[in-house]
Amino acid sequence: MQGLSSRAHAFSVEALVGKPCKRMKVSDSSLNEYPVSQMKKAGSSPRRSEDSSCDPETLAVRSGSTEADPGGEEHTPKESDRLPDREVRVELQGSELWKRFYEIGTEMIITKAGRRMFPSVRVKVRNLDPCQQYYVAMDVMPVDSKRYRYVYHSSQWMVAGNTDHSCISPRLYVHPDSPCAGETWMRQVISFDRVKLTNNEMDDKGHIILQSMHKYKPRVHIIRHDPRMDLSQIQSLPAEGVHSFAFPETEFTTVTAYQNQQITKLKIDRNPFAKGFRDPGRNRGVLDGLLESYPWRGPLSLDFKPFAVQLQGTVLYFSSQPWSSVSPLKTQLPFSSSSSFYPFSVSAFSCQDAAALHTLALPLYTKTSVVSPASPLPARAFSSLGADRLRGLPPLSPLTDLPLLSALQGKKPPHCRDPCLHGSPGSSPCLIPVHSPISPQGSASSLLPHLSDAAAGPYCLYRYSFPLNAQLAAISRHSKLTEDTTDCLLRQSPWHPTTNHCL
Amino acid sequence: MQGLSSRAHAFSVEALVGKPCKRMKVSDSSLNEYPVSQMKKAGSSPRRSEDSSCDPETLAVRSGSTEADPGGEEHTPKESDRLPDREVRVELQGSELWKRFYEIGTEMIITKAGRRMFPSVRVKVRNLDPCQQYYVAMDVMPVDSKRYRYVYHSSQWMVAGNTDHSCISPRLYVHPDSPCAGETWMRQVISFDRVKLTNNEMDDKGHIILQSMHKYKPRVHIIRHDPRMDLSQIQSLPAEGVHSFAFPETEFTTVTAYQNQQITKLKIDRNPFAKGFRDPGRNRGVLDGLLESYPWRGPLSLDFKPFAVQLQGTVLYFSSQPWSSVSPLKTQLPFSSSSSFYPFSVSAFSCQDAAALHTLALPLYTKTSVVSPASPLPARAFSSLGADRLRGLPPLSPLTDLPLLSALQGKKPPHCRDPCLHGSPGSSPCLIPVHSPISPQGSASSLLPHLSDAAAGPYCLYRYSFPLNAQLAAISRHSKLTEDTTDCLLRQSPWHPTTNHCL
DNA sequence: ACCTTCGCACCTAGGTGTCAAATT
DNA sequence: AATTTGACACCTAGGTGCGAAGGT
Secondary structure: OOOOOHHHHOOOHHHHOOOOOOOOOOOHHHOOOOOEEEEOOOOOOOOOOOOOOOOOOEOOOOOOOOOOOOOOOOOOOOOOOOOOOOOOEEEEOOHHHHHHHHHHOOEEEOEOOOEEOOOOOEEEEEOOOOOOEEEEEEEEEEOOOEEEEEEHHHOEEEEEEEOOHHHOOOOOEEOOOOOEEHHHHHHEOEEOOOOEEEOOOOOOOOOEEOOOOOEEEEEEEEEEOOOOOOHHHOOOOOOOOEEEEEOHHHOEEEEOOOOOHHHHHHHHHHOHHHHHHOOOOOOOOHHHHHHHHOOOOOOOOOEEOOEEEEEOOEEEEEOOOOOHHHOHHHHHOOOOOOOOOOOOOHHHHOOOOOOOOOOOOHHHHHHHOOEOOOOOOOOOOOOHHHHHHHHOOOOOOOOOOOOOOOOOOOOOOOOOOOOOOOOOOOOOOOOEEOOOOOOOOOOHHHHOHHHHOOOOOOEEEEEEEOOOOOEEEEEEEOOOOOHHHHHHHHHOOOEOOOOOOEO | OOOOOHHHHOOOHHHHOOOOOOOOOOOHHHOOOOOEEEEOOOOOOOOOOOOOOOOOOEOOOEOOOOOOOOOOOOOOOOOOOOOOOOEOEEEEOOHHHHHHHHHHOOEEEOEOOOEEOOOOOEEEEEOOOOOOEEEEEEEEEEOOOEEEEEEHHHOEEEEEEEOOHHHOOOOOEEOOOOOEEHHHHHHOOEEOOOOEEEOOOOOOOOOEEOOOOOEEEEEEEEEEOOOOOOHHHOOOOOOOOEEEEEOHHHOEEEEOOOOOHHHHHHHHHHOHHHHHHOOOOOOOOHHHHHHHHOOOOOOOOOEEOOEEEEEOOEEEEEOOOOOHHHOHHHHHOOOOOOOOOOOOOHHHHOOOOOOOOOOOOHHHHHHHOOOOOOOOOOOOOOOHHHHHHHHOOOOOOOOOOOOOOOOOOOOOOOOOOOOOOOOOOOOOOOOEEOOOOOOOOOOHHHHHHHHHOOOOOOOEEEEEEOOOOOEEEEEEOOOOOOHHHHHHHHHOOOEOOOOOOEO
């Protein structure tokens, strides 16, 4: 418990034992995959719902049309691929982490200077018109008109009064890559990690102004760029050509100091900038410490550079925490994976190291059309030529820093004649050649044995960091994933909060 | 000399005594203010000139026209305001620093991973069509087809062979704010500080690929956004609608390690990221140290937060090095100010502290149309409303952190309903109320007496940093500038290399 | 009591030149 | 002998929660 604020310690008994909050558990299928999408008109009143479990209405405007489609289709969950081709879809990334927080009761700190969100809103968009220009924007809407207070002895948020939100004009955060072609938007994870929340109503920095002790939910807007309008100055949503999406699990309560210490713990555990507050843990032997502590580490954090699995000419990177699904925290807060066909829960691949997951499985690029920009970059200059060129390269060897794909500098990628590829400048990922099979149905822990048996076979050295920046080395045997598995993992990208890198 | 590489120490005797290189001194008027501007066609061969002294030809295409103007006007220096209204002009910022380097013989390190330029190319553009969309881009052209080597005992660069540059396709770095309205481009300093140079011909990060030991010169391109073309993928310059500018003083030689230790010294002295290599200096008394060492500090660097002078409701910030014009280095390398009517040489106001000069003289904004974005941001959301609103505020008091104008987060400013103002998030500048007059003809050192007389009158505390991050305080008496002085200072913006902040 | 603010230590992320070693 | 590379210490810049202090 070291490192938690005295405030968070007070009174909260239930919080300490990890009792799930008296919050309706949101079914997986109603979250993430089928967010609320609605035709958004400028100046329309906020959508309000006391119950944050999602009614998955989907009233999306047909992409590319100027007029709103009055007969917007309604989709039910589990109809994963039934959507018409040109129906704009937005999928929340890092949903598992959001759900972890949501179960406890997400809190977001707001300050005068502005505070980033953690987790941040990150989405993937589909079915845009590749040639159409779009703006992508985010705002934060009140969930209700209530003021809340946190009751420590019951670890609950209680209504404490009413509020009028109308006095503050909501601010729209336009993604800095805007405007950009649909093709480019779809190729990257769209990250809103630079968004800052403030309680300063006089804010002049363009931050999103919220009131403390209130409930909010972010929305993402896909805005067709109408060349007749000057959208370079957009400050509110246009009346038409806008798709809006909300994700129930991203609801949060604004605070100026954390109330629930479970939230504090999870933030410290997952936000790399809060590493300094993690339990230091003992300095273990290279393998012993790894094998003993890692699957059960709880608040102790060992932060690994991502694994990389190479498979028949296919390179796959993933985070080195495939065991967190059986960690005490996970048991405490049993939020099952939203996609049962994934061999591991997605949260098992969340990443805690800022340098991690900067890389992209390049040979899979043409397969998956997933790019990993180093910052919110549109992959304008990305060309399939790059993939082609690199596909011809020999398999990469372990122990090599991989400049395979490296991040572009600057906000948007420089435009170069040669194809520009995205990836990691600083991380030193390592390839683990693939030998032994893991079935697509294999659990997360099926990766573990490969670490426990360190003596045999070719192995791979890779670096990871302790909280105190110690550099250690771990030895891992080779492993293998099937194509299916690889594909699944790729489709649900691991996520890093400060950069918007993903698989 | 501590901290200089052994390499730079070797042989170079003349370098040590600061002998000006056997380089033709470029007259002030031929530099900076009237750069080479030419109609640029895609695929045209690089402009080559063995003599880097500038022939100030100006063959600019009339802004806003799709067709190149065949009768491009030629301007001679000193015709400052004779240009037709719609003639695009590009002015190099930080020209004084560039000239300091140029006199010695600018070297730029190139690495496999990519290295930033120092100084970086920063320009201000004029006479764009406010409503027209433009791309702004930069590339680096070979000055000749020679390979050079540095001769230590004569501190000179000598031709060492010939090279064929044609094997490397030059890369175009498109400014990340592109595309953007002319109005926005003109309102900000356009900084190319994220550009990276590399010697890796296989670079896949979009960096500019150069060959070591060769001479190059950056070019800046203003590209009309033709809506008929998809410029989001531009990788080479279009055939028409392009204005290109080059600045003789930005010529440099690429190296993998510095050759001339004067260059090393100047880089260390001016680049905030190299602060760790500056001579530590003794910890002086607050005022003694200030007054004794500062004007003559040489390699010793004290880095101050910027001064701010308040004048009849007008706030003016400037760097705290008005004495460097009489420093030994300055004497050694007597590059006079390019604008003789300035009361101080411009280099006198160059800034060494990363936190400095983040602020903007707000009430002067409407006068000068100069904005100081915190990063290469277009000031899209900036509105004169902001200036109006703030002009009504009471005078700011000393000892107060100034959130007057604060930086927008993210690459481009979020679009907000309230006017967004640009300035500094982290710096703590201080206002020096203005009482005693300084004549417009006053020299830089005329500011000094106000610091030496610390006992009387109201004073202002401000922070500055030692190389070892010590925080000290200096006391300064009030001073006053005339409106003329203020205006002059504002028009030639001090510059900070890593951020593109300016007055 | 409850909520907010501010300085702080401790991180991430990445830009410097240095120096020893490798490369050519 | 000249040039390049890479690990390194030391910076800038800024994102964390902490905890004392302030405000209501």
